[in-house]
């Protein structure tokens with residue numbers, strides 16, 4: 001048991017400290033920040049990501065739809081985003097994630113905040129502690 005915890009712990013450490021995690025987060029940021037690409041992700045840009053994952057347009061993103069997304073999506077963030085753990089990400093859950101990324105309503109979502117959010121999320125899902 002302890003061994004498993006230690007393995008998960010070190011796997012999480014390796015992932016969050018790997019230099020390519022930040023590169024991955026920066027790539028994801030650049031993919032979302034494109035309308036316009038101005039160093040800030042707007043609500044509109046995040047909505048576009050949600051809509052692109054919600055391929056059947058029913059307002060819910062399933063795990064299969066989510067993990068077809070980019071590199072960060074495949075890292076197991078689904079459960080972190082699915083805050084009520086019902087197996088789908090609703091628009092409302094996406095909105096609360098956006099708020100947590102921003103820090104406060106109306107505060108710009110910059111690349112630094114975006115990377116910080118994912119680093120904390122990664123630590124949380126790896127059981128390392130944010």
Ligand SMILES: [Ca+2]
Nearest residue numbers: 033036038040
């Ligand atoms: Ca933008």
Ligand SMILES: [Ca+2]
Nearest residue numbers: 082086088089
């Ligand atoms: Ca949910």
